[in-house]
Amino acid sequence: MGWAIIAVMALAAAAALWKFGRMPRGSMELLGAALFLGLAGYAWQGSPTRAGSPTPPKVAARQPDTATADERAKMFPEVGGDAMVLEAAQNLHDQGLDAYAIATLKAGLNKNPRSADLWVGLGNALVVYADGQMSPAAKLAFDRAGQIQPDHPGPPFFLGLAFAQAGQLDQAEAVWRGLLDRSPADAPWRADVEQRLAQLDMMRAQMGMGAR
Numbered sequence: 001m002g003w004a005i006i007a008v009m010a011l012a013a014a015a016a017l018w019k020f021g022r023m024p025r026g027s028m029e030l031l032g033a034a035l036f037l038g039l040a041g042y043a044w045q046g047s048p049t050r051a052g053s054p055t056p057p058k059v060a061a062r063q064p065d066t067a068t069a070d071e072r073a074k075m076f077p078e079v080g081g082d083a084m085v086l087e088a089a090q091n092l093h094d095q096g097l098d099a100y101a102i103a104t105l106k107a108g109l110n111k112n113p114r115s116a117d118l119w120v121g122l123g124n125a126l127v128v129y130a131d132g133q134m135s136p137a138a139k140l141a142f143d144r145a146g147q148i149q150p151d152h153p154g155p156p157f158f159l160g161l162a163f164a165q166a167g168q169l170d171q172a173e174a175v176w177r178g179l180l181d182r183s184p185a186d187a188p189w190r191a192d193v194e195q196r197l198a199q200l201d202m203m204r205a206q207m208g209m210g211a212r
Contacts, residue, residue, distance in 0.1 A: 075154040075189060082108065082117045089121060098129045119145035120154045127162045134166045153179060153189050160196070169200050176200075 085108035092101040105122040112118060123141035127134060142162070145155040156179040163172035176193050183190055 075152075075157060082112065082115050085118060086121045089125060093125070093128060098125065101125050102129060114148050116145040116149040116152045116155060119148065120158050123155075123162065124158055127165070132165045134162050134168065138162060151182075153183065153187070157189065157193065160193075164196070164200065164203075169204060173197060173200050 085104060089101040089104045092098070092104060102122065102125045105118055105125055108118050109115065109122065119141050123138045123145065126138035126141060130138065139159075142155050142159040145152065146159075149155070156175050160172040160175035160179070163169070163175060176197055180190060180193055180197075183193075
C-alpha cells in the first residue's frame with residue numbers, strides 16, 4: 001500500500017509540473033530523473049510495509065513538591081490577594097508547570113514587593129524548579145522574606161525545609177534551632193519544628209553521620 005501511495009504522489013507531482021510549471025523543453029527528462037532518484041532513496045531507506053508509530057505527546061514532568069501546600073495553612077493567611085497568588089502557583093505546580101508557577105509568583109511580587117509570604121513562595125518554587133536543590137536565587141528569596149518580616153516563622157521554616165531536602169542537614173538544623181530559640185513557648189509551629197529536628201537526627205543515623 002505504501003508503494004502505491006508514493007507512486008501516485010510522484011505521478012501527480014510530475015503531471016502538475018508539466019501542466020502548470022511552464023517548464024522548458026528538455027527539462028522533463030531532468031524531472032523524471034529527479035523523481036526516480038527520490039523513489040530510489042525511499043526504497044533504500046523507507047519502510048512502507050512497517051506499521052506507523054506516531055510519537056506520543058510529551059507529558060509535563062511533575063517535579064518533587066516542597067510540602068508548601070501542606071504547611072502553608074499553618075503559617076500563611078488562607079485569604080487575601082497573596083493567598084490567591086500562592087494557590088494559583090500551587091495549582092500550576094501540580095500540573096507540572098513550575099516555570100509558570102514562578103512567573104505567577106513574580107507577577108504577584110511586582111504588585112506587592114513587600115509580601116513575605118510571596119517571597120517564601122517564590123523561594124519554594126525555585127527550589128522545586130531546581131529539583132530540590134537550594135539555588136542562590138532561592139536563598140535570596142528566603143532572605144528577602146526574612147528581612148521584610150523578621151518575626152514571621154515562614155521564611156526560616158521553609159528555608160530549613162529546603163536545606164533538608166537538598167541534603168544540607170547542618171544548615172537545616174541551624175535554621176530551625178534559630179527559629180525555636182526566638183519563638184514563644186506556645187507558638188503553634190514549635191511542635192512541627194521539633195519533630196523535623198528529630199527527623200534530621202534519624203536521617204543522619206541512616207546516613208551513618210550520627211546525631212549532633
